[in-house]
Amino acid sequence: MTLPIYSDAQKRHDFVFLFDVTNGNPNGDPDAGNLPRVDPETMHGLVTDVSIKRKIRDWVDLTYGNEERFKIYVQNKGIALNALHERAYTALNIKVSEGKQKADEVEQTRHWMCENFYDIRTFGAVMTTKVNCGQVRGPIQLTFATSVDPIIPLDLSITRVAITQVGTDKNTEMGRKAVVPYALYMGYGFVIPHFARQTGFSSEDLELFWEALQSAWELDRSASRGFMALRSLYIFSHENPLGNAPAHHLFERIQPGLADGTTTPRHFKEYKVTVNDANMPDGVTLTKLEG
Numbered sequence: 001m002t003l004p005i006y007s008d009a010q011k012r013h014d015f016v017f018l019f020d021v022t023n024g025n026p027n028g029d030p031d032a033g034n035l036p037r038v039d040p041e042t043m044h045g046l047v048t049d050v051s052i053k054r055k056i057r058d059w060v061d062l063t064y065g066n067e068e069r070f071k072i073y074v075q076n077k078g079i080a081l082n083a084l085h086e087r088a089y090t091a092l093n094i095k096v097s098e099g100k101q102k103a104d105e106v107e108q109t110r111h112w113m114c115e116n117f118y119d120i121r122t123f124g125a126v127m128t129t130k131v132n133c134g135q136v137r138g139p140i141q142l143t144f145a146t147s148v149d150p151i152i153p154l155d156l157s158i159t160r161v162a163i164t165q166v167g168t169d170k171n172t173e174m175g176r177k178a179v180v181p182y183a184l185y186m187g188y189g190f191v192i193p194h195f196a197r198q199t200g201f202s203s204e205d206l207e208l209f210w211e212a213l214q215s216a217w218e219l220d221r222s223a224s225r226g227f228m229a230l231r232s233l234y235i236f237s238h239e240n241p242l243g244n245a246p247a248h249h250l251f252e253r254i255q256p257g258l259a260d261g262t263t264t265p266r267h268f269k270e271y272k273v274t275v276n277d278a279n280m281p282d283g284v285t286l287t288k289l290e291g
Contacts, residue, residue, distance in 0.1 A: 005237045006287045007210065009139070009203045012238040013191035014247040016254045017213065017230060019145070020184045020268050024226015025153075027051040028178065035178045036153040045147035045183050052142055052187065057119050059216035060208065064118070070208075073117040073125055085131035088112040101132045110134035114199045121199035122209060139196035140209060145187030148256050149265070151180050179226060182266045188251060193241045210235075214289060231268050233289040234275070244283035253277070253286075 006013060027047040028034035037046040057072050064070035073084060088109035089096045101109075113133050114121040124138030156179065159172045191206065210233070217230050236250045253276040262270040277286050 003203055005285050006235040007203050007207045009196045009201055009206045010193050012193055012241055012243050014236045014250055015189045016234040016251055017187050018232045019230045021180055022182050022227040023179050025178050025224050036180050043150040045151040047145040047185055049142040049144060053123055055216035055220045056212045059212045059219055060118055070118045071116055073120050082129055082131040085133045088133055096131055106132050106134045121201045136199055137195050139192045139201045141190045143188045145185040147183040147185050151183045154179050184271055235287045237285045239283035245281035
């Protein structure tokens with residue numbers, strides 16, 4: 001079966017993704033009382049690459065985590081990373097000497113970790129801890145996502161009937177909940193074939209990444225995040241592994257903006273996404289995948 005061009009891990013891909021949030025906190029800032037992250041100069045909302053990768057990791061873990069090649073290294077289950085590194089040394093029958101491993105032993109364990117952990121060969125990892133498995137630079141890199149328009153986070157008061165302390169006359173307690181009424185975010189990503197060859201990242205892995213990026217939002221539901229959804233995914237695929245055009249020129253072809261007559265958006269339908277697919281550079285193919 002012929003792979004679609006956007007799933008060929010031997011080609012370079014630059015991609016744009018649009019997602020939105022309704023009455024939720026897409027990515028709280030612990031340094032600001034867990035309020036939604038914002039650029040204080042422009043008041044545009046921010047969602048970190050770490051937050052987006054967490055969704056992808058959790059989706060892959062839930063759907064393929066029982067398969068050997070699709071284990072997840074950066075977990076949210078409190079598993080110590082050194083314990084995972086020791087698995088590599090045990091599997092390869094190499095004695096663990098904390099901080100004293102030979103270069104060839106580190107290289108062997110680095111390769112084993114790439115083979116067995118999907119997120120390492122996808123996003124990379126720094127594994128130079130006491131049990132040293134080296135460093136990996138992953139072929140898929142993501143930027144922070146930024147809201148298309150400025151946002152005004154709301155810090156709402158809430159009450160609950162579940163009190164925390166006995167012996168009090170209170171029947172309710174006060175709390176806070178921070179939300180964004182509505183925001184459309186745009187993020188960028190890159191697939192670099194040179195690093196894919198180094199980590200063993202395959203076309204099968206790339207197909208799984210696209211599937212996860214589209215589907216992970218459906219599993220990552222919580223009351224605090226409100227309603228989040230991926231709206232569109234635009235992939236620029238290059239025939240030349242080094243690229244046929246600069247990424248920033250391609251990204252400028254995707255321009256989301258408010259629809260005519262809209263001043264305070266509360267739904268994706270109140271945005272218009274303009275896609276300039278005319279006169280594409282030679283060797284570049286644009287594919288749109290719906291969210």
